[in-house]
Amino acid sequence: MTQEKPGFTESERSEAIRSFDILDTPPEAEFDDLARIAAEVCGTPIALVSLVDVERQFFKAELGLGVRETPIATSFCAHALLVDDILVIPDATKDSRFDGNPLVYEDPKVRFYAGALLKTREGVPIGTMCVLDHKPRELDENQLRTLRLLARQAMTQLELRRSLAATQQALREAKELETRHRQIVDSAVDFGIITLDLDGRVTSWSVGAEEILGWSEAEMIGRPADVFFTEDDQVARVPDQEMQAAQERGRGSDERWHKRRDGSQFWASGEMMPLRDDDANHLGYVKILRDRTLQHQAEAQRLELTREMSHRMKNSFAMVQSIVGQSLRTASSVAEARDSIGTRIEALARAQDILTQTSGTHAAIGEVVRDALAPYRTGEGRFDVNGPELELTAQQVVGLSLALHELATNAVKHGALSEPGGCVDITWQHTEDNGFVFDWREHGGPAVTPPTRTGFGTRLIERIVGPYFDGKATLGFEPEGVTFRLVGMVGQSVDSRGEGAG
Template identity: 35%
Template sequence: MRTGASQSNPGAKGRQLVIDDLAEQRERRRLAALRSYDILDTPREKDFDDIAALAARVCATPIAVVNLIEDNRQFFKAEVGLGVRETPFDSSFCARAILEDDFLIVPDARDDHRFKSNPLVTGEPHLRFYAGAVLKTSDDLPIGTVCVLGFEPQELDALQQDTLKILARQVMVQLELRKALKEKAREADVQRRLSERRLARVTAMEQQDERSRNAQAAGRIGTFELDVKTNAMLVSREFCRIFGIPERASYLATEIEDRVIQEDRVMRSNLINRRDGTASPDVDYRIIRADDEELRWISRRARFVHDDKGEISRMVGVVFDTTDAKLKETKKAALLKLGDALRSASSVHEINTIAAEILADGLCVMRAGYAAIDRSDDGIALAFDYASPGTSSIAGRHVLSDFPASMERLRQGETLAIEDITCCPWLEQEWEIYRSLGVAAMLKIPILKGGNLVGVFFAHEEKPRGWSQDEMDFARGVADRTYAALAKVQAEEEQELLNHELSHRLKNTMAMVQALAGQTLKDVTEKEAVNAFIARLHALGAAHDVLLQQNRSVARMRDVIEKVLGLHAEGNRICLEGPDLALGPKAGLSLSLLLHELATNALKYGALSNDVGQVSVQWQIADLDGVATLSMTWTESGGPPVVEPTRKGFGSRLIRMGLAGNGNSHKQYHASGLIASFSAPLATIQETDG
């Protein structure tokens, strides 16, 4: 029956299962509540240590603990008299205490059936007394105790018990406060992260705006949005910079339109053609910037925006500063124009005039020109300069030594781009001169020939201004082309002068010889000698024609010497010694003229003026400072004593010009005869580009 009764009582088992399930749920809730305080296994803290110390002192016990009960252990947040931070759950007094309502006291554990078999009672440390106030959450869930323990039986009076309970509540206040602070910290962290994300989005937008502004600035692109009805324009920062106006968010359209120069105003939009949509969407015009009054080229691109009724409401678009591109195109066209003009120019003055005007126009300066440098007389020769209306010309001669600092830099091949002379300390000693010329900024391009400064192209401006790389490149282009044209014309003029003088001399000589021959030989019966003499005269005329050629083919040096000197003396009176080498056309002509003059002088005054004198011509190639150099020596002997002439004419000038017109010549007038020496770089002598 007992068995049957047991088996026939399923309701009791069901109730027990329900109780067990509820207990399990409550335990899960309790553990969750405990862990929500995030207090387990944390370091000791003074606030809790003070509570444990006060409990031990008030209750006069050797041990006091702020104890938290987990599922398999008890953790001591604070303790007095134990020396450990946790103990196993099985031997816990407090595990029993949390099953009580609020407070558990055990005066003598040996007499309490719940604890008398506890190993902490029967063995070390032989606990006898226990009292604990339960730590409860606001949901009435026990999570631990504030307890005191002793090794002797003991009782607590009402004050001591109330103190333990108060201390337990203080522990919960501390835990709740910690929890609230952590919740607030978590909320603050969430807010911080949200703020950071919002800030990141704002920053990204600002960075995007900044990148957009930087891109607009780099491309010189301004944006605008014009309300057709109100005539108000929303403009970007770069738009304001392009027009040179103060940076503002909006302007009236008329304020912007007034910046367009008078000649281009027909191309701008206006109130009427914007409203009817007839304004040209794409135009190019020039403006005068408001801040610096500079002339700038602007390209405007726009479109119309319509409202819901289909009417034009806005005009939006961009403006580009195309000044640099326009100026670059202008400079390119100017260089092409310069090349065409220089090809047809036939004089130095014409070349200087063309170059100065194009340089001044291309750089938009008040004055420009070319100055030739003559170091021999400390002079700067400025034959012509271009000066804008109202600007005085500085053409004429200037003193080279008045510009020591700038000339020194120019001699070194440095281009001088001075934005403001008063901001250039190394130029201080020249300030007054430039001020007297009305110069505040300048650009100077040196022209070097053979390492020597021979000329300067210059541009002057009356106000400080910068010089862009494009402008300096343009000035160098003008300088290079112009100097090449000047060199060509000057060479042609010098050649023409030489040819004219030589032709005049030879023709006079021929006329005189022919007259003498006619008078002297008219009665000679030995016609063979007469014919030989006449043939020699014809040979001299033929040599004259050869010497005047502008583009002689390459000749051999010995052939040139023999041909020229053969016209003046018999072969046995001329001694030639040197390597047979090729001469370029210019050197061949120069050598012919030089030998002709030397031989003519020898016929008149020197070794060839009698019947026994001789001339020796020796030449050789030597290495001088790493440069292959041709040296030639003319030596006369056996003639009458010679003295240096006091009058020096064209012939002397020809001799001083040397082998290739480089002036490296030296003459010695000895009693025994003239000795003249000449030298020139072999590369110059053999240069075929005449």
């Protein structure tokens, strides 16, 4: 059996893998959950998130194999790197590439393998999301699609992990650079250099101090330095404590809010040191400060972003686990469960794509609706969509996307979209005090009969979506067509454009 010549070199692959700094790292729950989901969906005893290095393959996540790495000579995943998308080996004993392979003919006696590629943004394959079995078998299209989606999620986790590490490294380097240059203040206007006498009164005031604080040197000479400290710090005698620290320990450092001449406040990084003459006599103090408001705000934003990323990842995995578990419990057959799981995870992935392409924390409702309905549009104008542009939170994006997926899927199978003349009207309004009303109304389809049992899709729509909007979702089964109303809260309106029919 021949294989395509790869469009990359092993040195390029090795460099790409090492850019993620992932080899030989301990297990992480985010990747372990992906392996567990892959095994459950594909019905295999073994699932791996595999990184294929030059001489070995390392398993970032491993379920059912019992080892963290294997030699490249016996690797199935090394062969997967030579295909464009996914490699499926129904029976390894009938494939000449694995003649004499100890993984096939000795424990664990692997017979079946399916691996979806993990590719960098540049298209370089670095590993696979794979499942293995001890007996020959095949995967259906839903299982293959889910394996691809899980591979994509694994790459998203790797990218997020690398981005966070790069951000932390950049902050460390910036802080080290700031420390090295803190005392290099030779005529730099972004540093305030102030000298004080032993009583804490200003004796000199640099151009940088005037730029940062707003007072001129003429205004400040002879005045106490505590004038640019906040009222709370003045009451707490912070200026005196800084001078005492400088005298006793040689340095008094502080990072705190300070006050400008116009009354505004800024975050300053400063140090106070004793000022001595050539004979080491104590003459007073020198205070050096710098406006670090932007850096302080950036650090606060970084911490908020880190918390948001962690929260989103946990919510995503919890949603995937809920989808898998509920779909398996409510499906009437294995085939129905696989189809439901695959399409629901795909809807979740589309919602995450919208967030990834925007700020990561918010997205426009028009884009969410368009993307959720895209698989169901036929170009016949069966959707009439109208409403102002609003920003939704990350949780609201996921909740509304999943609700629209369930509604559209039901409409295609049983509702208005199952007949040529059927249509769906979708509208939303932004009311006072950030109130929000969203309506889905079907018409022109077959007469609707209320269901005799409540499935997972109905529970998802009525019980899960509403709380994301701090409101309530109601599903109606009117004879002329299914209705859905969501009443809750959203953010501010962006503009007043409607989408129109589609």
